[in-house]
Amino acid sequence: MSDLLLSAQHLTKRFGGLAAVNDVSVDLFRDRIHAVIGPNGAGKSTLTNLLSGDLPPTSGQIRLNGRETAGHAPESISRLGLGRSYQKTNIFLPFTVWDNVRLAAQSRERHVPWNPIHWFSSATRMTRVNERCERAVELAGLTHRTHTVAATISHGEQRQLEIAMTLATEPTVLLLDEPLAGMGQAEAESMVALLQRLKKDHAMMLVEHDMDAVFSLADQLTVMVNGQVIASGTPGSVRADPLVQAAYLGEEH
Amino acid sequence: MDFANFLIQLLNSIQYGLLLFMLAAGLTLIFGIMGVVNLAHGSFYMLGAYMAWFFTAQFDSLVLAIVVGTLLAVALGWLLEWGLFRFFYHRDHLDQVLLTFGLIYIFEELRSILWGDDVHAVQVPELLNWSIPLTDTLSYPVYRLVMSGICIALAVGLYLLISKTRLGMKIRAGAFNREMTEALGINIRLIHGVVFALGVGLAAIAGMIASPIASVYPGMGSSVLIMCFVVVVIGGIGSVRGALVAALLVGLVDTFGKVLVPQLAGMAVYMLMALVLLYKPEGLFKQ
Amino acid sequence: MSSPKATLEKLPRGVQVLLGVGALALAAFPFVPVDGRDFYLQMITQMMILAIFAMSLDLLQGVTGLVSLGHAAYFGLAGYALAFLTPADNPVALWWSLPLAAGAAGLAALVIGFFVVRTHGIYFIMVTMAFAQMIYFLFFDNKSLGGSDGIYVYFRPDASAVGIDLENRTHFYYFTLAALIGVYLLLRRLLFSPFGRALSGIRVNEHRMRAVGYGTFGYKLAAFTLAGTLAGVAGYLWAAQTGFVNPELMGFHMSAHAIMMVILGGMGNFAGAIVGAFAFEYVMHFFKDMTKHWQLLMGGFIVLVVIVAPRGLLGLGEKMFGRNKGGRL
DSSP: OOSEEEEEEEEEEEETTEEEEEEEEEEEETTEEEEEEOSTTSSHHHHHHHHHTSSOOSEEEEEETTEEOTTOOHHHHHHTTEEEEOSSOOSOTTSBHHHHHHHHHHTTSOOOTTOTHHHHSOGGGOHHHHHHHHHHHHHTTOGGGTTSBGGGSOHHHHHHHHHHHHHHTOOSEEEEEOTTTTOOHHHHHHHHHHHHHHHTTOEEEEEOSOHHHHHHHOSEEEEEETTEEEEEEOHHHHHHOHHHHHHTGGGOO | OOHHHHHHHHHHHHHHHHHHHHHHHHHHHHHHHHOOOOTTHHHHHHHHHHHHHHHHHHHSOHHHHHHHHHHHHHHHHHHHHHHTGGGSTTSOHHHHHHHHHHHHHHHHHHHHHHHOSOOBOOOOOGGGOOEEEOSSSOEEEHHHHHHHHHHHHHHHHHHHHHHHSHHHHHHHHHHHOHHHHHHTTOOHHHHHHHHHHHHHHHHHHHHHHHTTTSOBOTTHHHHHHHHHHHHHHHHOTTOHHHHHHHHHHHHHHHHHHHHHOGGGTTHHHHHHHHHHHHHOTTOTTOO | OOOOOBOOSSBOHHHHHHHHHHHHHHHHGGGSOOTTHHHHHHHHHHHHHHHHHHHHHHIIIIITOOOOSOTHHHHHHHHHHHHHHSOSSSOOBHHHHHHHHHHHHHHHHHHHHHHHTTOOHHHHHHHHHHHHHHHHHHHHHOGGGTGGGOEEOOSOOBOGGGTOOTTSHHHHHHHHHHHHHHHHHHHHHHHTSHHHHHHHHHHHHHHHHHHTTOOHHHHHHHHHHHHHHHHHHHHHHHHHHHSEEOGGGGSHHHHHHHHHHHHHHOBSSSHHHHHHHHHHHHHHHHHHHHOTTHHHHHHHHHHHHHHHOTTHHHHHHHHHHOOOOOBOO
16 A cells, blocks of 8 residues: 555646746655745745645646545545645634534535435534544644634634644645644644654645744655745755755745 | 618617616726625616706706716715715625615615606707618617717726726725725725715716616616626626626627527526526636 | 624523513414404414525525525515416315425525525625526516416415315414424524534635535535525415415515515524514514605614614624523524
8 A cells, every 4th residue: 555645746836927836746655744845925835725626736737545636626635535724724713612623523424415314413413523523622632622612712722723623534644734823832842742643644744934843843845936846855955955045944044 | 680680789789788887887896996785786877867857857958967967976976985885895795785775775765755756758869869870761869879979988988097097096906905005195085985986976877878768767776786787797796897898798698689589588698697607607807 | 705693503591482482472372352363363474474484594694604685586486386386266285286386496496506506705696686586577577477467376275184274364374383383493403413514614614614525515505405495485375375476576675675584683593583574574564654655764774783783683682681501492
């Protein structure tokens, strides 16, 4: 069984004349964290959107768990085993933490909206869904907040909820867009510990600006500038690459 | 269909399309720039028509009536924006729908109080009350050509205003990024007032110039509003160019549809809309 | 686009008591010896029918977040279906004409929904209105469909199979009351079902729903169709009660009234729709009795509600009496 869970080849995304992503290839393996770094506007979020289905690529292929997914709808890509968290917190603010994650977990049930059985059964009595939900909440470290409304929890806890929702669909591939954004020291440390724990069972792509986290977590590093990959390899080799130092790392202090 | 008939239908389509454009342009601009949906837009058309009838009777001149009516409509638009609409730019669409629906009720009743509920006719001005002969038996009314001419002139004026003037530039900037425009010291409130007054004015003018050929009756606002919505949906919200293309398209499809396939009557335009929705749910010229 | 103000899914104790009392009052009313009893029976029956109509829209608007300006199309279509099914000299049987009429409305909702549900925000509002107007003109312009004059429904449906005589005012009243309670309980149950939870999620954040794997198009279309079917139930009852259908039943004003009833009461919990329907009708009758120019007052009232009570009467009540732990019924 292959450990290459997601393989993106020669992805390009053009907006009018501008190529936001230009001939980018990325491979994600199980038990490996592949970090993507670069200055603002480098195309990292666009790349994530291409992989998750939020945007269709202008050209290129994406193979996820054995299936071709370039240009497919986000919901079908999610069902093929991809989970994605957002840089700008994208949760259900009026619902409780539990309801947020439960809704994500419920999506895995084989559901046809037209089936009247699902109109009359009770959502809270779905055992498998509840189990999935429980696990995700625990993993993300939010058990003490289960019945609190999402709009009232702290920013760091909301980022944890972001992750919990991503995990509740039990994906094999994780795309994490700046999970540490806006977090304080202690929160960032527990998030990094969480990501370490997740590594074993998932293929992970991490878009991040926090360089300490990146270098402590990443097995593979890709640097993007102006939509193109200027270096890709182990963190050590990338760090030493003069192109990278000139374009990016040199400015990051 | 012989050529003369075809020409007549074509001219009718264009005239109808241009009239719709006047209304749709205002609606799409107001929504594109201020994010407000205004269901009462058709009411301005109706008020324009009734004003044309009333003032023509007072001044014995349609031209004077149109001038006075336009000034009043622009003033009304300005007042409405300043006193009511500007508080609703941040409210969600449902609130705006409700608010403007309440306004429809109010406008209908005001019209009823001021001018009654009767159907009226407005005379075509003497000067323009003749027809250009096309064949031995067919001719085309000059007034309709003048109507189209006025609409074209206003459309060109609108285009020049938006693309070539400083005010137009500020309007476009405001549509693009309100906070930045305000930060640059540009009076966004003024811009909004101007845009709204412009939209109302265009709708009222449309009602006024159309009044000699379409009768003046209480329900005229709602019927034109629907067509206006169809035009904006097909053209794409916020796009004036889209509104023009869509309006002409609707004019053509509606006119020729009714002539070629009378059983379908008014359905042709909705079928066009459904077709556009299948492939471009956000309109042909979505920004 | 921010999600509309749907709240109070779990109804506070106070509202539950109010609903219970209300249901009892409605059940007891026919026994109260009051002047003009027949007139009031008829008026309250109509209010109950409109409450069903409002609840059907609440499913779409309050729960799923889809603001439809064309919901009356399905209300009217079912009414016309009854009119066409009822012969000039005999009533038609209830047991198959009701499902057929509601089904026809549902089918229309399915077809129109297929086109309309792919749009969002302001487009959705406009195209729902446009398609409803299309249906309005279809009936208005065609003499064979009754034209602007409409069609008479010569007999109320025959429910003798279950021992009810719908021509009897009191029987019809209780039948409608049963329908109202039935639809309410059904929708409350649906609200807390997997389907209902998904619809609520779509209202709050459709983007995230898709990202976690929900095919939101299918859910919205199902909601649109179900809402249209339930509107059809209301339309059927309306046609049976008034004995007459015309294109105005499918028109813009009827759709807008439905929206206002739902907003007035408070969206997203179905109880608000019932409260709103009764309140709206009452206010309209009150203004109509006051002056010929009642539309002015009505318009002003609507504007006032939008400004002062954006979450409706139940929302106001919640603000005034405070939140307490609510229930699901």
